[in-house]
Amino acid sequence: MASLYLILLTLHNWTRWAVLLAGVWALVATLTDRAGAHRASGEAAPAPRPAFRGPVAAFMGSLHLQVLLGLALFALAGMNGAGVFGDGPRSSFQWEHLAIGLLSAVLATLGNRAAKSGAAGRNVAVWVALAWLPLLVMIPWWRPLLRLFGPG
Numbered sequence: 113m114a115s116l117y118l119i120l121l122t123l124h125n126w127t128r129w130a131v132l133l134a135g136v137w138a139l140v141a142t143l144t145d146r147a148g149a150h151r152a153s154g155e156a157a158p159a160p161r162p163a164f165r166g167p168v169a170a171f172m173g174s175l176h177l178q179v180l181l182g183l184a185l186f187a188l189a190g191m192n193g194a195g196v197f198g199d200g201p202r203s204s205f206q207w208e209h210l211a212i213g214l215l216s217a218v219l220a221t222l223g224n225r226a227a228k229s230g231a232a233g234r235n236v237a238v239w240v241a242l243a244w245l246p247l248l249v250m251i252p253w254w255r256p257l258l259r260l261f262g263p264g
């Protein structure tokens with residue numbers, strides 16, 4: 113059970129980078145989207161599927177994966193009667209981590225829905241930014257930046 117926990121923790125650690133990088137990719141793609149400018153200048157309508165759809169979907173998907181891994185960690189720890197984030201700055205950190213993680217996943221999902229419904233890039237960028245920024249305060253930066261299936 114302990115080794116399964118370590119495997120999931122390591123995957124959760126790596127997926128953090130996928131989430132952060134996909135978020136930056138989605139932000140850049142939405143903010144540099146030219147579709148709004150086309151419409152404003154009266155030019156012909158752009159292609160129906162804007163280029164930022166993929167990056168935004170990747171950001172949402174990586175966050176969903178991270179939520180699943182995180183909930184599995186909570187469940188495994190709970191089954192063993194163990195706590196999580198015992199090394200955290202305060203005892204409420206585990207709930208802040210959980211709540212912000214869930215909220216970001218919801219916001220990214222709303223951003224993905226906006227992207228699919230044809231919203232302009234800069235509007236989708238607002239959802240992506242709202243989902244991405246809070247992650248910076250919920251990530252336990254004191255933990256290994258790249259865990260390699262070992263403790264601490």
Ligand code: HEM
Nearest residue numbers: 125128131178179182183185186196197210213214255259
């Ligand atoms: C609802 C969503 C989430 C839940 C339930 C969750 C849960 C957890 C749990 C239980 C741990 C292990 C704590 C311990 O062993 O003491 C953990 C660690 C961690 N979480 Fe999350 N998490 C979530 C979302 C996220 C997100 C969105 C990110 C970053 C994008 C993230 C990044 C991390 C990192 C970097 C660690 C430390 C990993 C390590 O020690 O190697 N988590 N999380």
